[in-house]
Amino acid sequence: MSFIIGLTGGIASGKTTVANIFHQHFAIDIVDADIVAREVVAPGTPGLKAIVDHFGEAILTEQHELNRAKLREKIFLNTDEKEWLNKLLHPMIRQQMHVELAQVTSPYALLVVPLLVENNLGSMANRILVVDVPEAVQLRRTMQRDNVDEHQARSILAAQASRDERLACADDVINNNLGNDQLLPQITELHPKYLALSKVNR
Structure with missing residues (x-):
């Protein structure tokens, strides 16, 4: 069994984008709970x-x-x-x-679980990576992406774990409030760290 990174984040935080960068740049396998x-x-x-x-x-x-x-x-x-x-x-x-x-x-895998914290699935991973954005950014992105009003967007956020609850479970954090071009440098920094951890835990 590979070393498993549990990747999570609130709605519209950019989890899929982050997972895709890991896969495209470093050939890391992804298991996505939504697809499953x-x-x-x-x-x-x-x-x-x-x-x-x-x-x-x-x-x-x-x-x-x-x-x-x-x-x-x-x-x-x-x-x-x-x-x-x-x-x-x-x-x-x-x-x-x-x-x-x-x-x-691949040497390690990404287990992408949007509700990892809410459904207590952290035990399935060796380490938890949270994609973090301010709630105001989440609201704006959710309204634009899903074509919903602010009330609906707020109710979706309210049904998920809070930003603080997710961050309290995080071993690593990727900040995604600045846009996608800021993601690759952060992921490039995490990749060798995860490779080293995967070797130690074999």
């Missing part, structure tokens, strides 16, 4: 079958894929349904992340 979450409910999976058995065929699109918008509506104001879904999917997602981490070939 889609894989475990793909057509033909036990995850999708369980959701259809629970909610009915109406939860599918015409292509027999999961209709995420409908599922969000079902669980948005219903805490029992949300809890049922989390109990179904979280173990599946965690297991699939372990499977994919076991297939990593």
